[in-house]
Amino acid sequence: MSTASPDSLLLPALSSAKGTVRLPGSKSISNRVLLLSALSQGTTVVRDLLDSDDTRVMLAALRTLGVQWEHLADRDYRVRGVAGRFPTRDADIFVGNAGTAVRPLTAALALQGGDYRLSGVPRMHERPIGDLIDGLRQVGAQIDYLGNPGYPPLHLRGGEIDIAEPIRVRGDVSSQFLTALLMALPLVQTASGKIVIEVVGELISKPYIEITLNLLRRFGIEVEQDGWSRFILPAGRVCTPPAEIHVEGDASSASYFLAAGAIGGGPVRVEGVGHASIQGDIRFIEALNQMGANVMAGENWVEVRGVEDPSGRLRAIDLDCNHIPDAAMTLAVAALFADGTTTLRNIASWRVKETDRLAAMATELRKIGAGVEEGPDYLRVTPPVTWQEARSGIDTYDDHRMAMCFSLAAFGPLPVRINEPGCVGKTFPEYFDVFRSIARPAGT
Numbered sequence: 001m002s003t004a005s006p007d008s009l010l011l012p013a014l015s016s017a018k019g020t021v022r023l024p025g026s027k028s029i030s031n032r033v034l035l036l037s038a039l040s041q042g043t044t045v046v047r048d049l050l051d052s053d054d055t056r057v058m059l060a061a062l063r064t065l066g067v068q069w070e071h072l073a074d075r076d077y078r079v080r081g082v083a084g085r086f087p088t089r090d091a092d093i094f095v096g097n098a099g100t101a102v103r104p105l106t107a108a109l110a111l112q113g114g115d116y117r118l119s120g121v122p123r124m125h126e127r128p129i130g131d132l133i134d135g136l137r138q139v140g141a142q143i144d145y146l147g148n149p150g151y152p153p154l155h156l157r158g159g160e161i162d163i164a165e166p167i168r169v170r171g172d173v174s175s176q177f178l179t180a181l182l183m184a185l186p187l188v189q190t191a192s193g194k195i196v197i198e199v200v201g202e203l204i205s206k207p208y209i210e211i212t213l214n215l216l217r218r219f220g221i222e223v224e225q226d227g228w229s230r231f232i233l234p235a236g237r238v239c240t241p242p243a244e245i246h247v248e249g250d251a252s253s254a255s256y257f258l259a260a261g262a263i264g265g266g267p268v269r270v271e272g273v274g275h276a277s278i279q280g281d282i283r284f285i286e287a288l289n290q291m292g293a294n295v296m297a298g299e300n301w302v303e304v305r306g307v308e309d310p311s312g313r314l315r316a317i318d319l320d321c322n323h324i325p326d327a328a329m330t331l332a333v334a335a336l337f338a339d340g341t342t343t344l345r346n347i348a349s350w351r352v353k354e355t356d357r358l359a360a361m362a363t364e365l366r367k368i369g370a371g372v373e374e375g376p377d378y379l380r381v382t383p384p385v386t387w388q389e390a391r392s393g394i395d396t397y398d399d400h401r402m403a404m405c406f407s408l409a410a411f412g413p414l415p416v417r418i419n420e421p422g423c424v425g426k427t428f429p430e431y432f433d434v435f436r437s438i439a440r441p442a443g444t
Helices: 027-039 053-064 099-110 122-126 130-137 175-187 206-218 251-264 280-290 328-337 348-352 357-367 400-411 421-426 431-438
Strands: 008-011 014-022 043-047 068-073 076-080 090-094 115-119 143-145 154-157 167-170 194-200 224-226 230-234 244-246 265-271 294-297 301-305 318-320 342-345 371-374 378-382 416-419 439-441
Touching (some): 014 251, 027 053, 130 143, 130 167, 130 175, 175 194, 175 206, 251 328, 251 400, 280 301, 348 357, 357 378, 357 400, 400 431
Parallel strands (some): 014 265, 043 244
Antiparallel strands (some): 008 416, 014 439, 068 076, 194 230, 265 301, 294 301
16 A cells, blocks of 8 residues: 655555554553552553553663563553652663653652653753743752753752642643642652642643543542642652553544544544543544544444535534644644634644644645644644645654654545654554555555
């Protein structure tokens, strides 16, 4: 179906999509579960862990910190907790480009009293972390920037931790700052027995905080909430792990196959995630419904068929995407197949991800003839009047989601060349093989 090299992959024009996909585990859940298991008092068997660059980075970091874990079989692991204190007190930690690793590890290590250096790939050193550092410094953590202020790499070197007042952290740049504090702070003793976090500004990506709170409950930590602006944590608590925990399928990864079903007629079914999911990106199916696709879902599966309209075109929508920040990228490419201009709003967080996704998406959509308006926190996409072939290929910016999203553009009338397709290894190394299994080239 495709021709590939290490530098590019050519997808032929596609006519339809049909089949069943078993999803890999969620990246967001996988790395949270690994860290919570490591910090726990006891042993956890983690089943269906995602096998990807980001989880390998977290596993390697935990091993460097003295956490014992073993690979059991397939995607199952056993993690032996360290009861809140890492055995290794001095270490260099490499976090690649994994936001789900660097933010919570920074918080956990800042409270350990050891001497740690955290660094990543060049793009990681452009991803902001200053608001989290400010929050940790409020309670006495000693953290130095080794490069540009506000960004990794970092030097964490102990400090006298004292939490007497509420900790304030911005919520309008990345929800991972709050997630990091929620996961790490319960380890700290306080006179009151409680720790208060106050969110400054509007909290973005709330569904990712819901994932964190849900998993904390699974590990014995109950967090009180006053809306989305104030969180009250128990202090001096070590996680009590479940004996076994399953990682559900990745809802963000599901979006590409579900969109393929909507564009290519379907039916396409994904298994491993459904209406019982704790991930916010499952609400992507609501957006597909609004666009006219035929969606059915069970507890652990979703199936999508194309629109019933004789034109076969999806309906253009105007949507606030704060609740589905990653899956909203899929909508930007699905908009190529709509009957008018689609507007995606409240997506400023795209700018501080693996790349500036707003700028990257606008640039690559224009290459294939789409009309695009890029705003500070929105994107408007008008389908091409005349499709164009991106002769230099679709650039992916070392961003797995750019590569996976633009595979859907091959449902247009022209082939699509994806540059640097290997970047999907961050979360879904087998993506293009799985995509090939459901997509049918034109003329077949």
